[in-house]
Amino acid sequence: xxxxxxxxxxxxxxxxxxxxxxxxxxxxxxxxxxxxxxxxxxxxxxxxxxxxxxxxxxxxxxxxxxxxxxxxxxxxxxxxxxxxxxxxxxxxxxxxxxxxxxxxxxxxxxxxxxxxxxxxxxxxxxxxxxxxxxxxxxxxxxxxxxxxxxxxxxxxxxxxxxxxxxxxxxxxxxxxxx
Amino acid sequence: xxxxxxxxxxxxxxxxxxxxxxxxxxxxxxxxxxxxxxxxxxxxxxxxxxxxxxxxxxxxxxxxxxxxxxxxxxxxxxxxxxxxxxxxxxxxxxxxxxxxxxxxxxxxxxxxxxxxxxxxxxxxxxxxxxxxxxxxxxxxxxxxxxxxxxxxxxxxxxxxxxxxxxxxxxxxxxxxxx
DNA sequence: CTTACTGTACCGTCTGGACGGTCTTGTCAA
DNA sequence: TTGACAAGACCGTCCAGACGGTACAGTAAG
Numbered sequence: 001x002x003x004x005x006x007x008x009x010x011x012x013x014x015x016x017x018x019x020x021x022x023x024x025x026x027x028x029x030x031x032x033x034x035x036x037x038x039x040x041x042x043x044x045x046x047x048x049x050x051x052x053x054x055x056x057x058x059x060x061x062x063x064x065x066x067x068x069x070x071x072x073x074x075x076x077x078x079x080x081x082x083x084x085x086x087x088x089x090x091x092x093x094x095x096x097x098x099x100x101x102x103x104x105x106x107x108x109x110x111x112x113x114x115x116x117x118x119x120x121x122x123x124x125x126x127x128x129x130x131x132x133x134x135x136x137x138x139x140x141x142x143x144x145x146x147x148x149x150x151x152x153x154x155x156x157x158x159x160x161x162x163x164x165x166x167x168x169x170x171x172x173x174x175x176x177x178x
Numbered sequence: 179x180x181x182x183x184x185x186x187x188x189x190x191x192x193x194x195x196x197x198x199x200x201x202x203x204x205x206x207x208x209x210x211x212x213x214x215x216x217x218x219x220x221x222x223x224x225x226x227x228x229x230x231x232x233x234x235x236x237x238x239x240x241x242x243x244x245x246x247x248x249x250x251x252x253x254x255x256x257x258x259x260x261x262x263x264x265x266x267x268x269x270x271x272x273x274x275x276x277x278x279x280x281x282x283x284x285x286x287x288x289x290x291x292x293x294x295x296x297x298x299x300x301x302x303x304x305x306x307x308x309x310x311x312x313x314x315x316x317x318x319x320x321x322x323x324x325x326x327x328x329x330x331x332x333x334x335x336x337x338x339x340x341x342x343x344x345x346x347x348x349x350x351x352x353x354x355x356x
Numbered sequence: 357c358t359t360a361c362t363g364t365a366c367c368g369t370c371t372g373g374a375c376g377g378t379c380t381t382g383t384c385a386a
Numbered sequence: 387t388t389g390a391c392a393a394g395a396c397c398g399t400c401c402a403g404a405c406g407g408t409a410c411a412g413t414a415a416g
Binding site: 207208209219220223227228229 | 405406407408410
């Protein structure tokens with residue numbers, strides 16, 4: 001890409017996610033991120049000229065990672081597996097971890113709700129793709145929304161479901177998805 | 179309750195929700211809420227001594243309203259309707275409105291993620307109740323999570339689903355719920 | 357006299373961001 | 387090979403503004 005030395009950008013992005021998760025989304029200040037990343041505030045501002053740019057970087061990073069995971073999940077999955085099934089599997093794995101990985105999203109929303117726009121667009125596009133590949137729209141909607149629910153629970157750190165229940169749900173969804 | 183004059187408390191709560199929705203969850207300051215509620219800052223601090231108390235009030239208000247709606251929904255619904263079906267209907271109605279009514283939740287999370295605890299507890303309890311009344315656990319989980327997904331979409335102001343699709347989803351869920 | 361405020365002035369803290377300086381690395385002419 | 391210099395990457399400090407919260411004097415209703 002661009003950076004020649006150690007990649008500060010990624011360190012900063014990771015640090016921001018850590019801070020949001022551990023200190024709470026309201027405590028995601030530039031100072032906190034900089035010190036967590038082992039970088040001075042000046043250095044942080046060099047990589048991300050404004051806080052908004054930092055948030056944007058977080059969002060883009062997130063979307064890119066998800067896209068990549070979806071692609072490589074398609075390859076790794078059983079051949080003939082539908083995209084919907086891959087998506088279900090992948091999301092279930094994501095939600096396996098007890099701690100939410102995307103608390104920073106709340107910080108972004110607080111900063112400016114428009115940061116959600118790319119995420120909405122991504123989801124919209126994904127649903128579109130799924131629709132074109134899935135014959136049963138009803139089943140698709142149910143699965144898609146249920147996964148959305150699972151993701152939101154993970155995001156909110158809601159341990160309402162037990163691990164067993166989560167597994168049961170996923171198997172039920174895969175069954176519905178066909 | 180306690181208040182004798184015009185109920186400032188409710189006005190303030192409503193104003194806080196409005197500010198969060200219109201100006202963004204990050205702009206929920208005491209000053210903004212006070213001026214929106216047509217109340218002086220002193221008056222606001224009289225009703226809610228700290229910002230945290232305000233958030234708590236918002237959460238409690240929300241939960242109380244939901245509980246009430248669920249109860250009156252049980253009465254209003256077709257006799258013999260299961261609790262799960264009532265919950266689905268109710269949530270679908272909630273999500274009919276295009277604009278999210280609970281943006282303040284993001285402010286609360288930013289303030290302190292622990293404000294979610296009562297909400298988590300409420301949901302946990304609701305699921306427990308549903309489990310004891312629903313024979314098919316699989317179906318219950320699918321429906322519960324799908325509704326959760328629908329709610330989260332509404333919260334995030336995600337118009338990924340069209341109105342038709344939403345209706346189709348709800349009818350599918352009611353079918354699954356039996 | 358108490359309750360339920362209003363209105364204003366004020367304080368300490370925190371935060372985003374601007375700014376100027378510094379160290380390192382790559383380039384290129386002599 | 388070397389020395390000059392430009393650009394890139396980062397440091398550390400400072401500041402204006404916003405925010406939560408306090409204090410207090412006043413007042414209208416019951």
